[in-house]
Amino acid sequence: MIFNWLKDWQTQRILKRYPISHAFWHQLMTDHRIFDHLTPLQKVQLRELTILFTHQKNFSASNDFSLSRPMTLTISAYACLLILELGLEYYQGWHDIVVYPSAFFVERDEIDQWGVVSHQQEVLEGEAWLNGPVVLDWQSFKAESDQIKPGHNLVLHEFSHKLDMLNGRANGMPPLHNKMTREPWTQAFSQAFERLQHQVEHGHHAVINSYAATDPAEFFAVCTEYFFTAPNLLIHHFPAVYQQLVLFYQQDPNAQRI
Ligand SMILES: [Zn+2]
Structure with missing residues (x-):
């Protein structure tokens, strides 16, 4: 007290x-x-x-x-x-x-x-x-x-790595809040990451910045950039990732923009 x-x-x-x-x-x-x-x-x-x-x-x-x-x-x-x-x-x-x-x-x-x-x-x-x-x-x-x-902001990118590092080396999974569970987070992020990697490896158009395909930590950081600078794009391409980020950041930039 x-x-x-x-x-x-x-x-x-x-x-x-x-x-x-x-x-x-x-x-x-x-x-x-x-x-x-x-x-x-x-x-x-x-x-x-x-x-x-x-x-x-x-x-x-x-x-x-x-x-x-x-x-x-x-x-x-x-x-x-x-x-x-x-x-x-x-x-x-x-x-x-x-x-x-x-x-x-x-x-x-x-x-x-x-x-x-x-x-x-x-x-x-x-x-x-x-x-x-x-x-x-x-x-x-x-x-x-x-x-x-859209999709690019250096400060948002680097500081999201800091949040990711709260539970050790950056791996794309920051410490989740009590009401969140690992399974939907892992499923949303791993499916989206694999889809982006597939697009990059096969020379297809990458739906978000292809740098996100480097590794899961970069994927989380780049998705954070989209979440705040182009939420509509992230919802369009990776809606489940967007929903997990709403839960994590406890903000909904897209809903609040309307
Ligand atoms: Zn990075």
């Missing part, structure tokens, strides 16, 4: 001490159509979550890139859209968000299942580390958030 009271008091103190100006918030909600479907009350919740999230996390920029408060607030608002009905504790256990001005180059050694080490070089737009940072390319995120790009 005392702990709850202390927590509430601390929360109120942070909200008062680090407010988001009305002008900035209004502009963000107006310019970014992804938030259109939220009710006024949900927008108030999102604003509070955004302040608390920005306060809890440590944002840093790569060399020679300057990260402004409007940038961190915009990234935070998108990240908090995923947990709007779940709560900030879904992002517990890690602190850092590193932002690059554009796509970044990584070089690392990887060990495969047979213990063979290979040297990998890749250009990435984002990545999410287990118990570690989220790394983002500002340019890609900006391009995908200035105007909704």
